[in-house]
Amino acid sequence: MKMIIRQLDNSYSDQLIDLILTIQQKEFNVPITIEDQPDLKMIESFYMEPGGNFWGAFIDDELVGSIALVKFDERAGAVRKMFVKKEFRGKELNIAQELLEVLISFCRENGIDAIYLGTVNILKAAMRFYERNHFSQVEKKNLPASFPLMNADNVFYYLNINQKV
Structure with missing residues (x-):
């Protein structure tokens, strides 16, 4: 199985909605709908x-x-929108890791040196993944004022990508 990472645009909206809502609703029972995530229909803007x-x-x-x-x-x-289909998770394929590395490279190339994220405390594997990748937990009150909060999120992380690990 060979994996390819591609940049997505609006033409992938339906596939993304299918992937993400299935994981949110069916796997983790997060009460979130497409109406709560209009960004999935306007990837480019x-x-x-x-x-x-x-x-x-x-x-x-x-x-x-x-x-x-x-x-x-x-x-x-x-x-945002870090999801891997259940049957493709794990170290064998390393999809989450490769996706994160593509994002960090993009940040380095574009002068972005701080990345933040929010997640939900029931997503234990996600939290372990971020911690393994040197993200530090940060209190909600210490997030930048302009950080785009999502209602469901209750755990937050920060990474300075120029920090030597």
């Missing part, structure tokens, strides 16, 4: 025009993972 991006991981032309960056400040971005 919401993510790319302000200076962020959106990527998808494909195996045999099937979208199996996603990650996005919302640039919300001159030198800061928020990681």
Whole structure:
């Protein structure tokens, strides 16, 4: 199985919605709908025009993972929409890791040196993944004022990508 990571645009909206809502609603029972995430229907204007991006991981032309960056400040971005289909998770394929590395490279190339993200405390594996990747937990009150909060999120992380680990 060979994985390819591609930049996504609006033409991938339906595939993304299918991937993300299935994981949110069916796997984790998060009460979130497409109406709560209109950004999935406007990838170019919401993510790319302000200076962020959106990527998808494909195996045999099937979208199996996603990650996005919302640039919300001159030198800061928020990681969003990090999802990998259940049957493609784990170290064998390393999809989440590769998606995160593509996002970090993009940040380095575009002068973004701080990345933040919010997640939900029931997503224990996601939290371990971010911690393994040197993200530090940050209190909600210490997030930048312009950080784009999502209602469901209750755990927040920060990474300075220029920090030597």
